[in-house]
Amino acid sequence: MPPASRAPLGTAPFLSPVTRPSTVDLITVELRNAIYSGALRVGSPIREVEMSSQLGVSRGPFREAAQRLVQEGLLRSTPGRGLSVTTIGRDRIRPLYEARADVETSAARLAVERATDEQVAAVRSAHDELVAAGATQDARRVGDADLNVHWTLVAASGNPWLLRWMTTLIVEVRIASFSVSEEYVVRADAADSHAEIVERLEARDADGLVAAVRANLDDAVTRLLAPDEAGVETLEEPRPAPAPRLDPLDL
Amino acid sequence: MPPASRAPLGTAPFLSPVTRPSTVDLITVELRNAIYSGALRVGSPIREVEMSSQLGVSRGPFREAAQRLVQEGLLRSTPGRGLSVTTIGRDRIRPLYEARADVETSAARLAVERATDEQVAAVRSAHDELVAAGATQDARRVGDADLNVHWTLVAASGNPWLLRWMTTLIVEVRIASFSVSEEYVVRADAADSHAEIVERLEARDADGLVAAVRANLDDAVTRLLAPDEAGVETLEEPRPAPAPRLDPLDL
């Protein structure tokens, strides 16, 4: 689960400063995942009394966590009217993908230059999951695995700033996807289109990797903006949208 | 003042939705500026009762604003010990400038491609201020003007994501500068080193502009990591660091 701000496994050899996550951290992750998974519909208002009681916390910490997401751009806060999930309409998809391409291509070059074998293997592993997901025809699972490949690639760059931005971007991509169409669609051949990325990374071919990433993203934009004309087979899913209910987090 | 999240002037022709900034917004800007200006020393703990009373607000909104800065990476929150201003030591300067170069070079290409004449003029204007600042030998003012040129360039890209990241990056650059040395130093010839950037932008020369930006940033890193061996004349200032007191914001 990419959006979770998990500590990069194995980066700290020993004695990494043990710092128990604060309650606000937990709520933040929970909320971000709820947006990512679609449990919180885009554009929908958030009633904080109900929401905070579901999570088993008071309004104070909940509001603090919400402000973090506001800073990320995942929530909008209008003074008298409260919070609502951000919408990313058609007109903002290109800028979003510009930013994404920016982060991912830069990360790609850095990863080629200095990623460890373990990090490269992690990307390969993420791609394996994408292949497995493709076989199941489960649109949601394919979408998750797709984004996870990209996230893992950025993680391989070893740059904390890029990784932080990417973590937010992934959720925004989901928001955009939800905003633009009620159905959740993904390429049926998502696995194939990502194979090139893994191969170029393993070959340490910077220009090739950047080109592969660019092609992948350009294609995604095209598909998002003109879903019917893409000419590629797609998997659809009627949007789950059940659970407006959040799991209470155990403290 | 770049860190202020001001609305991009002139982007909304008419009828931009008038949205009065919330109290949390005001506190956020105030805090960010306080860090940027050095009023809040790097690494120093933040006592929220005292701080919030100085600002004339309650602890609730103050904590919410603080969480926004935590998300930005400008503040650290350790569970039992409270808040403190982030430190960016030598080991994190290279990653920081990698991220900065990433944002600025991408923005540069976009700006060359589609910046309006007004936006280009704004960059030129920011550079004029830098020249004026250089004449005064005021290290602080030169530093501000320097960063403002870069910020204006990113603004000219017209990409909201890049601009948001840049707004945070600028403060982090300041933090790094404060973290690495007690003195506040800037190049005496800062104006000259930025002239190329403005010229390449006005000439709409993408590769030239990117090269100029890269050179500028590489030089900055070198100077930060080995201040004594830079071989360029520098302006120093014994670090103002007075006012741990914040102006109360009028509601």
Added chain:
DNA sequence: GAGATCGCGATTGTAGACAATCCGATCCGC
């Protein structure tokens, strides 16, 4: 009957108070 105005309900925004936690200094034991 259409429009505007007033009033009500709900929700946010803010303030204050309580409880848990952590750091530092002192005291005791070895």
Added chain:
DNA sequence: GCGGATCGGATTGTCTACAATCGCGATCTC
């Protein structure tokens, strides 16, 4: 004399209660 544990002060983390604001509906007027 030095290490460890304990006590005290302060600060944060959380909760509850109040006040301001906004949206929506009913009512009144023209």
